[in-house]
Amino acid sequence: DGGITQSPKYLFRKEGQNVTLSCEQNLNHDAMYWYRQDPGQGLRLIYYSQIVNDFQKGDIAEGYSVSREKKESFPLTVTSAQKNPTAFYLCASRTDNQPQHFGDGTRLSIL
Amino acid sequence: AQSVTQPDIHITVSEGASLELRCNYSYGATPYLFWYVQSPGQGLQLLLKYFSGDTLVQGIKGFEAEFKRSQSSFNLRKPSVHWSDAAEYFCAVAPMDFNKFYFGSGTKLNVKP
Numbered sequence: 576d577g578g579i580t581q582s583p584k585y586l587f588r589k590e591g592q593n594v595t596l597s598c599e600q601n602l603n604h605d606a607m608y609w610y611r612q613d614p615g616q617g618l619r620l621i622y623y624s625q626i627v628n629d630f631q632k633g634d635i636a637e638g639y640s641v642s643r644e645k646k647e648s649f650p651l652t653v654t655s656a657q658k659n660p661t662a663f664y665l666c667a668s669r670t671d672n673q674p675q676h677f678g679d680g681t682r683l684s685i686l
Numbered sequence: 687a688q689s690v691t692q693p694d695i696h697i698t699v700s701e702g703a704s705l706e707l708r709c710n711y712s713y714g715a716t717p718y719l720f721w722y723v724q725s726p727g728q729g730l731q732l733l734l735k736y737f738s739g740d741t742l743v744q745g746i747k748g749f750e751a752e753f754k755r756s757q758s759s760f761n762l763r764k765p766s767v768h769w770s771d772a773a774e775y776f777c778a779v780a781p782m783d784f785n786k787f788y789f790g791s792g793t794k795l796n797v798k799p
Binding site for chain 1: 695718720722727728729730731732735737776784785786787789790791792
């Protein structure tokens with residue numbers, strides 16, 4: 576079945592470390608997105624990519640970085656510059672003028 | 687600027703009762719509108735979408751939503767709620783280029799037995 580796979584489900588980071596969250600899709604979608612979800616704040620857009628080798632900052636890009644070297648992959652790195660990284664991270668993708676499809680998320684916690 | 691408001695943070699209904707979740711949007715043109723549902727620790731699942739045409743749209747799990755242009759609203763309804771409907775619900779709007787989606791802050795639904 577086609578879908579979006581986010582890994583790992585749970586991730587722990589020590590202070591000062593960078594961590595990378597994986598997002599892979601086999602839906603052949605062109606666009607991919609990363610959101611951060613905090614209680615009571617809905618979804619906030621971190622980065623998005625419309626095509627391979629191109630991406631744009633969302634509303635809260637500071638402290639995060641991404642790459643889009645392959646159509647099916649859009650990894651998110653949470654850098655040590657992100658002062659409050661504990662959150663639930665959601666990856667999504669879409670094609671043409673269709674709704675976004677979401678992965679099951681990665682919960683990042685600080686040790 | 688586009689924005690989505692879900693005025694109710696929490697709603698509790700009894701099983702079997704009807705449900706209406708409110709969503710208001712701010713957008714210059716007719717937007718594309720969506721409702722998603724999220725169970726704890728999971729991603730978002732699409733319930734329904736409105737692109738154009740009939741303003742009453744049917745979705746999965748017995749949900750429907752009505753687009754009212756004059757009120758800039760897209761409220762979600764269900765005639766009879768089941769305990770399995772307990773989840774968080776998000777309204778979203780997308781502009782015509784679909785580049786970015788704008789999500790409301792969500793409404794958490796509790797269902798009393």
